[in-house]
Amino acid sequence: MERKNFCKNPIIRSIYTADPAPMVSGDTLYLYTTHDEDELIKDFYTMFDWRCFSTRDMVNWTDHGRIFSLDDIEWADDRAWAPQAAERNEKFYLYCPVHKKDGGMAIAVGVSDRPEGPFKDLGHPLIDEGDWNDIDPTVFIDDDGQAYLYFGNPELRYVLLNEDMISYDEKTGIVKVPMTEESFAKGSHDTGTSYGEGPWFYKRNGLYYMVFAAFAENVHQEHLAYSTSKSPTGPWKYGGVLMTEEGGCFTNHPGIADFKGHSYLFYHTAELPGGSLFHRSVCVAEFHYNEDGSIDTVPKCEGIEGI
Numbered sequence: 001m002e003r004k005n006f007c008k009n010p011i012i013r014s015i016y017t018a019d020p021a022p023m024v025s026g027d028t029l030y031l032y033t034t035h036d037e038d039e040l041i042k043d044f045y046t047m048f049d050w051r052c053f054s055t056r057d058m059v060n061w062t063d064h065g066r067i068f069s070l071d072d073i074e075w076a077d078d079r080a081w082a083p084q085a086a087e088r089n090e091k092f093y094l095y096c097p098v099h100k101k102d103g104g105m106a107i108a109v110g111v112s113d114r115p116e117g118p119f120k121d122l123g124h125p126l127i128d129e130g131d132w133n134d135i136d137p138t139v140f141i142d143d144d145g146q147a148y149l150y151f152g153n154p155e156l157r158y159v160l161l162n163e164d165m166i167s168y169d170e171k172t173g174i175v176k177v178p179m180t181e182e183s184f185a186k187g188s189h190d191t192g193t194s195y196g197e198g199p200w201f202y203k204r205n206g207l208y209y210m211v212f213a214a215f216a217e218n219v220h221q222e223h224l225a226y227s228t229s230k231s232p233t234g235p236w237k238y239g240g241v242l243m244t245e246e247g248g249c250f251t252n253h254p255g256i257a258d259f260k261g262h263s264y265l266f267y268h269t270a271e272l273p274g275g276s277l278f279h280r281s282v283c284v285a286e287f288h289y290n291e292d293g294s295i296d297t298v299p300k301c302e303g304i305e306g307i
């Protein structure tokens with residue numbers, strides 16, 4: 001029987017979605033996602049656009065459709081991968097990894113006057129190091145107004161965004177975070193740590209959190225883990241596993257938001273009919289912080305109560 005006032009996982013059932021990125025603006029939670037196409041090209045991720053959904057009660061969702069796509073980015077040709085959005089000075093910024101026409105991955109920025117888009121590309125990449133590390137941006141504006149954009153697979157890197165949110169402090173440049181076991185635990189990804197990709201950066205009660213998709217030793221499926229720091233630029237201290245390998249697909253991807261007094265972890269699985277590592281679906285779980293700011297492992301769940 002359908003439960004009333006209950007948001008059943010996966011949240012979105014009309015299309016395959018992945019890489020959830022929640023953003024709260026006013027009394028609404030906006031959920032930006034990637035979109036796994038039904039028909040695969042070369043049996044790989046086939047992803048051309050970004051989608052947006054919104055809710056005021058975590059149960060009833062409005063589908064805003066395609067809000068930004070590769071067609072809007074003249075210099076990109078493939079891989080519309082994991083985005084994150086930010087609001088500043090009444091404008092909205094969507095940071096998106098893409099594959100460039102001239103090769104390699106880079107991070108694009110779409111700008112809009114409205115959270116639900118449509119977004120307009122800057123016309124050039126924001127981050128373009130010419131290597132494949134330039135994916136999975138996560139953005140956070142600190143209380144002092146400094147905005148940070150972290151990103152990367154297999155290394156975690158960051159830039160200090162300028163107030164315009166579409167450029168960064170070139171003097172500081174692109175900073176490489178030391179990939180140590182103390183920061184990210186021993187694991188099986190390329191740096192020898194568990195840090196894989198999909199960072200999600202935020203602050204709560206004065207403590208900075210870096211949640212990420214991780215590879216345990218000898219395990220070829222991602223789990224979610226987190227590290228914390230007393231400063232926005234580290235050093236990071238490994239905190240533990242946030243979600244074990246779940247949901248039947250190789251990747252997972254965290255998105256965290258506090259909304260109307262509740263804390264939510266968005267993630268993805270392959271649980272819709274026809275699901276696979278290239279046909280994923282966005283889910284949500286409610287969780288709680290311990291007194292000291294630590295987080296216990298969050299079980300994958302059937303869904304959440306509405307608010």
Ligand code: FUB
Pocket residue numbers: 018019034045081082097135136197198213251252253
């Ligand atoms: O969805 C494409 C890529 O897979 C993302 O950028 C990664 O985080 C992983 O979910």
